[in-house]
Amino acid sequence: MSISDELGRLGELHQRGVLTDDEFTRAKARVLNGVASSTAAGGSAAVAALNALxxxxxxxxxxxxxxxxxxxxxxxxxxxxxxxxxxxxxxxxxxxxxxxxxxxxxxxxxxxxxxxxxxx
Structure with missing residues (x-):
């Protein structure tokens, strides 16, 4: 599932009232921070490993x-x-x-x- 799909689902749940404002904000931050940290860590780890050769x-x-x-x-x-x-x-x-x-x-x-x- 892509990031935009996840954010869209969170938005739908928030509009239907399943998620409160606070829960929506935390879930959105978790999705965005998880993607940013995994991309940055994966990219730098690969570059560091290749530079060790x-x-x-x-x-x-x-x-x-x-x-x-x-x-x-x-x-x-x-x-x-x-x-x-x-x-x-x-x-x-x-x-x-x-x-x-x-x-x-x-x-x-x-x-x-x-x-x-x-x-x-």
Whole structure:
């Protein structure tokens, strides 16, 4: 049910006298706030999750894309390697996607040695 449908039903109930003015106001605010908060939270959570994707520095054969996807999704890196290999058989799609991810996904930061500011 869309927001406008819900608000329309609330308006009808209010006009028929089923809802008081106070109940109508609270129900309307609940519908509008619920939609606004779920849209904002869902959008920012998705963007934050996508920004967390990094290429791996340790689990890599070429560019660290499969290792990064493994860290990000929790699947083993060999599953991602197999997927890219199978996609490569489909007109080179796997190679294209891998190269684009190698270019556009940033590399993970180097771990620090003994808490020093120098990368390992």
């Amino acid at each position: 990094r290429r791996s520095r340790t689990d890599r054969w070429l560019g660290g894309v499969c290792g990064g996807l493994a860290d990000f999704t929790g699947l083993a890196a060999w599953v991602w390697r197999l997927a890219f290999t199978l996609l490569m058989l489909c007109a080179g799609t796997g190679v294209l996607i891998y190269l684009l991810m190698w270019i556009f996904v940033p590399e993970a930061e180097a771990p620090l040695v003994n808490g020093q500011g120098r990368p390992a």
